[in-house]
Amino acid sequence: MKSDRDRIAALIRTIPDFPKKGIMFRDVTTLILDHSGLTRTGEIMCEQARVLRPDKIIGIESRGFIFGTLVAKGLESGLVLARKKGKLPGKTIQHTYDLEYGQDTLEIHVDAIKPGERCLIVDDLLATGGTAEAAACLVEKMGGKVIGCSFVVNLPELGGHKKLAHYPLNWIVDFEGH
Amino acid sequence: MKSDRDRIAALIRTIPDFPKKGIMFRDVTTLILDHSGLTRTGEIMCEQARVLRPDKIIGIESRGFIFGTLVAKGLESGLVLARKKGKLPGKTIQHTYDLEYGQDTLEIHVDAIKPGERCLIVDDLLATGGTAEAAACLVEKMGGKVIGCSFVVNLPELGGHKKLAHYPLNWIVDFEGH
Numbered sequence: 001m002k003s004d005r006d007r008i009a010a011l012i013r014t015i016p017d018f019p020k021k022g023i024m025f026r027d028v029t030t031l032i033l034d035h036s037g038l039t040r041t042g043e044i045m046c047e048q049a050r051v052l053r054p055d056k057i058i059g060i061e062s063r064g065f066i067f068g069t070l071v072a073k074g075l076e077s078g079l080v081l082a083r084k085k086g087k088l089p090g091k092t093i094q095h096t097y098d099l100e101y102g103q104d105t106l107e108i109h110v111d112a113i114k115p116g117e118r119c120l121i122v123d124d125l126l127a128t129g130g131t132a133e134a135a136a137c138l139v140e141k142m143g144g145k146v147i148g149c150s151f152v153v154n155l156p157e158l159g160g161h162k163k164l165a166h167y168p169l170n171w172i173v174d175f176e177g178h
Numbered sequence: 179m180k181s182d183r184d185r186i187a188a189l190i191r192t193i194p195d196f197p198k199k200g201i202m203f204r205d206v207t208t209l210i211l212d213h214s215g216l217t218r219t220g221e222i223m224c225e226q227a228r229v230l231r232p233d234k235i236i237g238i239e240s241r242g243f244i245f246g247t248l249v250a251k252g253l254e255s256g257l258v259l260a261r262k263k264g265k266l267p268g269k270t271i272q273h274t275y276d277l278e279y280g281q282d283t284l285e286i287h288v289d290a291i292k293p294g295e296r297c298l299i300v301d302d303l304l305a306t307g308g309t310a311e312a313a314a315c316l317v318e319k320m321g322g323k324v325i326g327c328s329f330v331v332n333l334p335e336l337g338g339h340k341k342l343a344h345y346p347l348n349w350i351v352d353f354e355g356h
Binding site for chain 2: 062
């Protein structure tokens, strides 16, 4: 019998050479297209993170908004958006970082996290860990506590799970290659 | 006693002059930061759309991903992402349209909607209706049936509810001005 993890892995499509040659893109759009895939992924992420008792879920733009919403709903937390530069309308703090495909800036509204709040970072995929680390940095600049990071997919060869090893980390499936 | 709609309206922040001078930006990040605001918004959107029996929820990038996720989970539908150009990794169909702040192109994966599927379009805000209309156009190009559009906020002065009046439309709160 297939495990939930096998079912979720089977629903994730691999697209070679996106966004550039040599990258095997792990596409979760086929996972969320399936209602039971969407729901079960959210349930597992909530089961994994419940013990961390987050006050706030930090959803990383933009697929992190989907899984962040599922976890925020399931764990009765508020949802904070970590967005690319210029997208948030209010006053923000920023952090610029290197990522797998270039460089980027992430922002969070300055009033989105209160000092001492327990924050869980959520995204679809853990690759080099640069984006999640930038989100963690923003949380900590605002006095929040990063209590963990949750992903659907981990790409172990890219080493993000090592870079973020000082935080509790959860994910559902590993894919080899990148 | 405050109604749910009043509570949701009160949680939406207005930011003047974003993204450009003269625009009153209705910011839902303060709504989703509040767990009960997030949850109750999702519940009302589901109550409004349940009768439409959607097979697929079309979430429009990127705040539509949040509310689309809540509706897809609540109504046991699959979630389809309608994204800006170049973001989706698989084969897509495109539609270019005019929107309140310029022009844009929306894409959907060609295999995300099957002919005859009942599709509900979800976004945070109905302004001129250009983006939702583009999403509807993509659904129809793929042989899907647009059974309605759901929003959190409607800006009646911008006329989107008139442009889309041939579809069943739902929203939770109206804001005057734009």
